[in-house]
Amino acid sequence: MWGGWVESWLLSREPPLRDVGELYRERRAKNRRRAAVWLLRQMWDLGRQLPALWLVRRGEVARLGPRWDEGRLSRSQRKGRGMDVWIGALRFAFRGLARNPAWGLAVLVTMALGTGAATSLFSVSYSVLFQPLPYPDAQELVRVHPESDREPGRPVAFSVPDWEDWRDANSTLQHLGLYTTLPSDLVLTGYGDAVELETAYVTSGFFEALAVPASFGTVLRAADEDGDNRVVVLSDGVWRRVFGADPE
Known part of the structure; x- marks a missing residue:
């Protein structure tokens, strides 16, 4: 008898009591004894949370962030009170998800996608903006380019004679x-299957500026820029993957 009265009373209240009443009704239809034990546990938990919930409702405390009687509580006690509110909120959230699994799955998928996107964005931002370049004295590297007269700070194109004057x-x-990385893709043939390689056109002084020596042979020299000389410097990855790390 008392179970039906408690159920009616809970359902007539506002959340979170109404949520407890709905879950109790579902459990009571399956097994009254287990439902009664479950309800007693929930009411006990709610009783411990009533001070925080009451303050939240009055607007005196931010939800999930209680600060009542902070002047009288130690730091560990304040952390304990905050954890109680967090645990209570998580319990209600999981009960709502259990009551509507389709909606819960949609929420979890959305959160997973959002978390993944945020993690990827942070990783890219860190590698591009914050992580030091993998070269000796990377903090001394600078990029030189002319600027637009109309938009200061915006790089503009320049010619090879301009570059020679600067040098x-x-x-x-x-x-x-x-x-320059334009064009940036070339197709290598004659060594088994055709392989598409990312390339960059550079002049002498490029590798010296990066302080990157050649493992075999030499890097570009000023003499290589004269005439029709076509000198190629392979990356370690291409040398191993395409040419089998052949030193010849």
């Missing part, structure tokens, strides 16, 4: 090299 007039930088 000849340079008295500040230890090394100065030119590079």
Whole structure:
């Protein structure tokens, strides 16, 4: 008898009591004894949370962040009170998900996608903006380019003669090299299956500026820029993957 009265009373209340009443009704239809034990546990938990819930309702405390009687509580006690509210909120959330699994699955998928996107964005931002470049004295590397007269700070295109004038007039930088990644993809044939390689066109001074020596042979020299010389510097990955790390 008392179970039906408690159920009616809970259902007439506002959340979270109404949520408890709905779950109790579902459990009571299956097994009254187990439902009664479950209800007593929930009411006990609610009783411990009533001070925090009452303060939240009055707007005196931010939800899930209780600060009541902070002046009289130690730091460990305040942390304990906060954890109680968090645990209670999580319990209600999981009960709601159990009551509507389809909606809960949609929420979990959305949260997973959002978390994954945020993690990927942070990883890219860290590698591009914050992680030091993998070169000696990377903090001393600078990029030189002309700026737009209309939009200061915006790089604009320049010609090879412009670059040669900068190189000849340079008295500040230890090394100065030119590079471009356009076009950036070439197809290598004649070594088994065709392989698409990412490339960059650079001049002498590029590898010296990065302080990256060659493992075999030499990097580009000023003499390589004259005439129709076509000199290629392979990355370690291409050398091993395509040419089998052959030193010849």
